[in-house]
Amino acid sequence: MKRLNPPVFGATLTVETCAAGISIPERAQALMDALPVIQASEVEYRELGSSARLFEIAESTTVTPQLSADLMGVIYKSHFARKGSPSRSLYEEIRMAPEFGICPLCAQRIVATVDHYLPQTRHPKLNLTPVNLVPACSDCNKRKLAGVATRAEEQTLHPYYDDLGSERWLVVEIQASSPPTISFAIRSPRVWGAVLAARVQHHFRVMGINELYVAQAASEMADISYSLENVGASAGPNGVRQHLDEQFRSRYARDANSWRTALYEGLRDSDWFCIEGYRMIRSPRT
Structure with a gap:
């Protein structure tokens, strides 16, 4: 929100x-x-x-x-x-x-x-x-x-009254599959309190935000698959991780909790994705 x-x-x-x-x-x-x-x-x-x-x-x-x-x-x-x-x-x-x-x-x-x-x-x-x-x-x-x-x-979130702060709370979970499986999750900061944490979860369910973000993230990964394969071929897993980190930092500077920020952070921090998962983005799901 x-x-x-x-x-x-x-x-x-x-x-x-x-x-x-x-x-x-x-x-x-x-x-x-x-x-x-x-x-x-x-x-x-x-x-x-x-x-x-x-x-x-x-x-x-x-x-x-x-x-x-x-x-x-x-x-x-x-x-x-x-x-x-x-x-x-x-x-x-x-x-x-x-x-x-x-x-x-x-x-x-x-x-x-x-x-x-x-x-x-x-x-x-x-x-x-x-x-x-x-x-x-x-x-x-x-x-x-x-x-x-x-x-x-x-209560769903109210843009005029609810402030989720700038602490990181939206994260991505990566599962090894072909193509990679991603899902978004909420990591509630302590400053939220139990009620606000429950409201954020409720808001995401009512608005179907996880499904929306997953679809957008899948499209984003398809867009970057060629560049990741090129980086991987020339610089290996460390190069892929560095490339993803640069993308994360750019998105983080704009919005600490956008779905793109969470996506690039999750991809960067996944050893499996940086070593081999990036090559499976364009692979058909079996």
Whole structure:
């Protein structure tokens, strides 16, 4: 997961800007009348989010008696996020926040949408709350769906509140096979604590990140197979290890816990791979 700074604006701006673009007077008024409720919900969200306790927020079916969850969903889709609406620029500011447009939930695919961390249908009071709106790729958005945690360990990671630090935690395990078999694992630093460690594992399962990274890593190894064979032919296992170490250091300088950093570290540290495994990348699996 990639850490993101939370949006610099709050629910007051999103609600007022959205209401200004609604041409149905009764709907606009219902939204403005709900502003105090939405503001109070935002305060609660910020307090609980900072201590990883968003699962404690009670679900609701309405915002106010005049503003149901269904109507709030219509307001979000047809007014707040609609192209050409006054509030669309706020939506885009959230969507385009990640560096290079990379999804913060998987750190791999391109952002395509804005996801409600706490889902719209269960938490309509937070539909227009910026800190509940997270840029995401389509796959992460679909995988997360409308699931809600019932305890701390079941919460997926939140880019605005969760910081995994810079200590190495993503590692690769190499198994001798033809071609080499790789898998990603999480090595939890002590500073995380038991709850955060469980949440990271949960996030990886829900988002299918191991499968995603394995596929990307297999493609990466196929790309470098020729160069590794050339290095091995001229400089032997030590040359292969040195080449992989250079690749690791380059990736580490950019991101200590990218899948590429973990891949090159794992390949470098595998005696089997440096001696013979690199020659089996292009071999058919039997």
